[in-house]
Amino acid sequence: MTTASASDALALTASSFLRENLEHAQRACITSSFQAEDVAVLHMVLQHQPQIPVIFLETGYHFPETLAYRDRIAAEWNLNLVNVEAEQSVAEQESQFGILNQTAPDRCCGLRKVEPLFRALGAYTTWVTGLRRQQSKSRANLQPHEFFTLPTGKILAKLSPLTEWTTRDVWQYAEQHSIPLLPLYEQGYTSIGCAPCTSLPFDENDPRSGRWSGRKLECGIHLQAH
Template sequence: MALSFETGISVVLGLAAKIAEAQSLVAANVTGSATECVTCSFQAEDMVVLHMVKAIHPSVPVLFLDTGYHFAETYEYRDEMAAAWGLNLINLTPRQTVLEQEAQFGILHQTAPDQCCKLRKVEPLFAALAGYETWFTGMRREQAKSRAQLQALDHFTLPGGKQLLKISPLADWTTRDVWNYAQEHGISLLPLYDKGYSSIGCEPCTSLPSDPNDPRSGRWSGRKQECGIHIQAQ
């Protein structure tokens, strides 16, 4: 159903305020040093945050978790955007290749998805984050119930005890906000969205959403909500 003129104006003004707030948060915490990074899965939210950070810090390290299980479309889009935007892309890889892991443990994403995520996502990321002080993410509260209490500015403790400043500028953004920003700034998005995917991770653990009200209902066949990279040491 088409928006009324008044509703349309309200949406535009609301997004403008959110953009200004997010950009102010980014500007206040970007110094241009090598101790700041952005984690990027090349999903829409991450591209928006990267767009904001890169405007101030063009050479910001962009950390991508190269699990070896991503969709071909994800790898193609990553390479296209890395070239188009001149990204300082850092591909984080697990200690074992996919073949080595499957030879030792079998198909973990089928039998023990938490362990698979730990080996291919959590351990490589936490090891890399130890070299940074500030971490920008594209996380949003609306993405999942597990993120309902997400704070735009937080401190994250790594297993070794080191604390980073974790910044999620889009914490209170809606999916519509993200898409509108991308359109407004001419950011092309991952083609998998056009096929109906709403949350995109490794190919074996990503399907079309089963619940239209839950963007992450297509992840891990509903067995879990998080891979573990946003769960800090206690």
Template sequence: MSVAVPVDYESLNAEQLAGQIFSEYAGVPACFTCSFQTEDMVVLDILRKIQPEIAVIFLETGYHFAETYAYRDQMVAAWNLNLINALPEDTRAEHEAKRGLLHIVNPTECCNLRKVGPLMKSLEPYGVWFTGLRREQSPTRANLKKVEDHRTPNGHELKKISLLADWNWEQVTAYAKAHNIPELPLYAKGYTSIGCEPCTAISSDPNNARAGRWGGKKLECGIHTFSEKQ
């Protein structure tokens, strides 16, 4: 009797890995969390060639740049995306009426309420979770694996797939250019990592694209640290 040889996911390129995951987990609902930054658009371009209807989850915090919203709507229409806006319990106005400018006073709690909680809830129907994470992005992501087993705080287990884990920024931009993917206009203004407008600045550290997030006080909002890696 032959014994199946485990797949070496790390040896597969992005397109091969996407194909392998969709084949290996055929019938398992899959989603992709998308901020509409360039690496996410590259992943999305790869995914939609295999599964055009894949759920695209956008964390609708109510605090994004106007440019981000406009670009999101542009690409949803152009690519006919199956967009799911993950909403927090309170609108921005309700949130600020109850808590004031929480993103200034306690940005971690603000992220918990407007990003982490909505995402964990949105992941419930899915068994495969694609991301645009890359090791180069931040010291907190240096040990990222292309395929990881994760469990959310409420016990939901799923495969977390980072197709571009081993890509550098030059590879990302080269792919986007070669495949005619429009760029979020904020990059032209000097931003290198883009999230909510009040908590995003232009990075002063050329070696850390995410140094402009949260005034340099932290590097992660929590959506990639609250799920437990198995």
């Protein structure tokens, strides 16, 4: 099988998976950081549910390039964009707790990403993500269809159709469909989150090695409540 046909087969499988699982989903949403895999899966999802809510975590710490790109894609694709914010503004949080992304990054992620997202997800029954196993060793056991329990006890169907995709697969899909990607990739970034906690990768074999200065692997939004 040629590279192109293999890529087409992956895309067909992922799209079929989405169609089957979204067809009877009562209230579905998709989260997007507007990184390459998130935009690729969003492109697929829109073919089945053009007005699906697209949840973006507006932490107040994003790169200007990320926000500009989000707005560009939202306009060009006519997205039903839902910007989810923390209860406190950045200024209020820093006034009360100091610069948590420097002193306690887990706490900062909890306040600005995890808690706001889990509140927002309470309105849905199905959650689509762009997660891939290759992204991190913490995602090595990721399954395309999982059940995710929120702190309230509510259980969501969590769909990750790109589970087995490589970075190359994602970029090939974007190229084949003429999807522009976040310009920060051109500067050498391989995993992009909030600006204070994102740097160029220091391990070429670990695309997430530039996140949180290597102090942790996950912000917490994909970790089950216990």
